[in-house]
Amino acid sequence: MTPSPRAPEPTSGLPPPASGLSPSGAPALDVDPFSTEFFEDPHRIHEALREAGPVVWLSRWSVHAVARYAEVHAVLNDPATFCSGRGVGLSDFARETPWRPKSLILEADPPEHGRTRAVLARVLSPGVMKTLRERFRVAAEALTEDLLARRSFDAVSDLAEAFPLSVFPDAVGLQREGREHLLPYAGLAFNAFGPPNELRRRALETAAPHVDWVMAQCQRQNLAPGGFGAAIHEAADRGEITHDEAPLLVRSLLTAGLDTTVNGIGAAIYCLARFPEAFARLRGKPALARAAFEEAVRFESPVQTFFRTTTRDVEIGGVTIPDGAKVLMFLGAANRDPRRWQDPARYDPERQTVGHVGFGSGIHMCVGQLLARLEGEVMLGALAARVGAIAITGPVVRRYNNTLRGLERLPVTLTPA
Amino acid sequence: MTTITFIQPDGRSRSLALADGTSLMQGATGAGLDGIVAECGGNAMCATCHVYVDEAWAGRLPPRSDEEDALLDGAAAERLPTSRLSCQITVTPDLDGLVVRLPDRQI
Numbered sequence: 001m002t003p004s005p006r007a008p009e010p011t012s013g014l015p016p017p018a019s020g021l022s023p024s025g026a027p028a029l030d031v032d033p034f035s036t037e038f039f040e041d042p043h044r045i046h047e048a049l050r051e052a053g054p055v056v057w058l059s060r061w062s063v064h065a066v067a068r069y070a071e072v073h074a075v076l077n078d079p080a081t082f083c084s085g086r087g088v089g090l091s092d093f094a095r096e097t098p099w100r101p102k103s104l105i106l107e108a109d110p111p112e113h114g115r116t117r118a119v120l121a122r123v124l125s126p127g128v129m130k131t132l133r134e135r136f137r138v139a140a141e142a143l144t145e146d147l148l149a150r151r152s153f154d155a156v157s158d159l160a161e162a163f164p165l166s167v168f169p170d171a172v173g174l175q176r177e178g179r180e181h182l183l184p185y186a187g188l189a190f191n192a193f194g195p196p197n198e199l200r201r202r203a204l205e206t207a208a209p210h211v212d213w214v215m216a217q218c219q220r221q222n223l224a225p226g227g228f229g230a231a232i233h234e235a236a237d238r239g240e241i242t243h244d245e246a247p248l249l250v251r252s253l254l255t256a257g258l259d260t261t262v263n264g265i266g267a268a269i270y271c272l273a274r275f276p277e278a279f280a281r282l283r284g285k286p287a288l289a290r291a292a293f294e295e296a297v298r299f300e301s302p303v304q305t306f307f308r309t310t311t312r313d314v315e316i317g318g319v320t321i322p323d324g325a326k327v328l329m330f331l332g333a334a335n336r337d338p339r340r341w342q343d344p345a346r347y348d349p350e351r352q353t354v355g356h357v358g359f360g361s362g363i364h365m366c367v368g369q370l371l372a373r374l375e376g377e378v379m380l381g382a383l384a385a386r387v388g389a390i391a392i393t394g395p396v397v398r399r400y401n402n403t404l405r406g407l408e409r410l411p412v413t414l415t416p417a
Numbered sequence: 418m419t420t421i422t423f424i425q426p427d428g429r430s431r432s433l434a435l436a437d438g439t440s441l442m443q444g445a446t447g448a449g450l451d452g453i454v455a456e457c458g459g460n461a462m463c464a465t466c467h468v469y470v471d472e473a474w475a476g477r478l479p480p481r482s483d484e485e486d487a488l489l490d491g492a493a494a495e496r497l498p499t500s501r502l503s504c505q506i507t508v509t510p511d512l513d514g515l516v517v518r519l520p521d522r523q524i
Contacts, residue, residue: 118484126464126491290524294456354446355458365460373456 022057024064026319032060033305033330034194039400042304043345046333054317055327061090061195063307063326064319067333069340069357071316075308075329077362082308082327084364085109089193089307090326099192099204100211104241104248106256106364113363116249119235120367123228123253129370132171136374139166140382148386148416152393155273155410160266163379168258171371172250173227178213185210186259187401193306194402214254218247228253253368260302261372263406265379267300268293271347272380273390273412278349283417286384292349293376297358299347301332304405306360331357332405389415419513421445423468425452426521437510441503441517442466452519459504464488465523466503471516475499478506494520 022028029052031045032038038045049056049067056065066072075082084107087093093102102108104116122128143163147153161183169179188203188210216222223229229250236246272279272292282288310325321327334357336344359366366372383390394411418434423445425431435444445453446466454465461484470478478501481489485505489496503517 121462122487126488128491130491352446352449354455359457361458361460365457365462367462369457370463
């Protein structure tokens with residue numbers, strides 16, 4: 001068997017040198033998808049990755065990667081060959097201790113995964129969303145009125161963060177005290193999927209207070225009755241999961257349920273501000289709100305990348321990836337692959353987006369996708385009803401994260417309808 | 418190819434020749450049929466590819482999984498005994514002539 005490429009040691013500080021050669025024969029590229037250069041403009045590098053071949057070798061981090069739609073979709077839908085149990089970041093749990101106890105859903109494989117997944121799927125089911133819709137709609141309309149009164153504000157902190165923060169923690173049933181830990185916790189968890197770069201190091205160094213608060217909130221006594229958190233603990237009462245597992249499943253919700261929707265809503269606002277013609281179409285047809293959010297998830301791909309680990313030697317496009325190797329999936333590149341999408345760099349709220357991988361695909365596809373869509377739909381719907389135009393009125397600043405794509409600052413001015 | 422007929426809530430009908438082995442949802446959305454949203458892309462998560470199977474056919478389809486059954490409870494339109502998620506129905510030659518009606522809404 002071909003020797004497996006070794007993941008870099010987390011403590012090594014420096015990336016391995018670019019070799020230009022892949023042990024598997026995949027075309028090698030010396031690009032770093034975890035660099036500020038990439039965060040500022042991923043599209044040029046995405047194109048280079050897609051055009052190099054169906055599977056490429058990233059010499060910087062000694063890892064195979066797929067960036068075309070067909071291969072990303074295929075890897076996502078073959079969990080037996082491309083497993084998650086060895087971590088969905090670069091760190092290989094077979095060789096390194098995870099920085100936190102493993103996720104019972106994200107970092108689990110069948111058959112164990114099915115059990116925990118079923119619990120979260122029920123907690124976040126279409127039926128549950130129906131019960132939240134009215135409350136979320138009212139909150140989105142109230143926020144829109146506040147923002148119209150202010151006219152000029154930062155669309156990241158005052159809108160993309162403010163809206164999910166106004167509905168999600170209550171829906172989980174979190175206590176009010178300490179909610180400011182939520183976004184830093186998620187930010188560090190998503191940075192930790194990346195390689196041992198400065199972002200990851202800094203995230204782990206500053207993690208302790210956020211981790212302590214989040215883990216405490218996962219305990220049953222801190223979760224209000226009627227919320228998602230309590231519902232997870234009730235699943236343990238019914239024997240669907242154990243009482244030890246319940247807090248860790250609540251943690252998954254707190255890790256993946258907030259920052260992702262912040263960046264999804266932020267992506268949509270950034271699209272509608274940059275493309276006034278699209279906002280005009282949304283205003284003319286408010287029923288497009290949900291589709292406009294979905295297209296923003298395709299267009300910006302708030303979750304850019306995840307890794308899998310091979311469970312056997314596997315051939316992709318003539319290249320054999322050895323057993324036990326990490327494979328990086330570029331969701332954002334797949335969502336703009338011209339082999340799959342017509343005019344992919346155009347934001348079109350009326351596009352047929354079915355099949356995009358912004359929420360992943362297959363058994364690990366985002367279990368909170370309905371919640372994300374509900375938040376996005378009611379927020380964009382409220383804006384479309386009351387706002388005539390969204391203008392960018394200051395420097396747009398990107399936020400750097402090893403996994404999440406989003407903005408740090410988006411100064412805008414609203415014109416009332 | 419297997420012919421399936423989709424009837425819109427307003428009575429318009431369209432027959433599609435679908436490739437065997439694909440799902441009813443994939444075939445319909447691939448042909449640009451209105452009325453099936455399929456937000457989750459066929460991963461049995463969203464209940465937005467809801468259809469009503471013609472009574473004559475209801476008993477001839479493979480039964481619902483527990484997952485599909487639970488999702489149908491959350492469908493936007495009324496759930497009927499003939500309700501199915503079209504992403505969970507695989508097109509096979511013995512479905513030739515199948516008729517399904519679309520609900521008035523999916524979201």
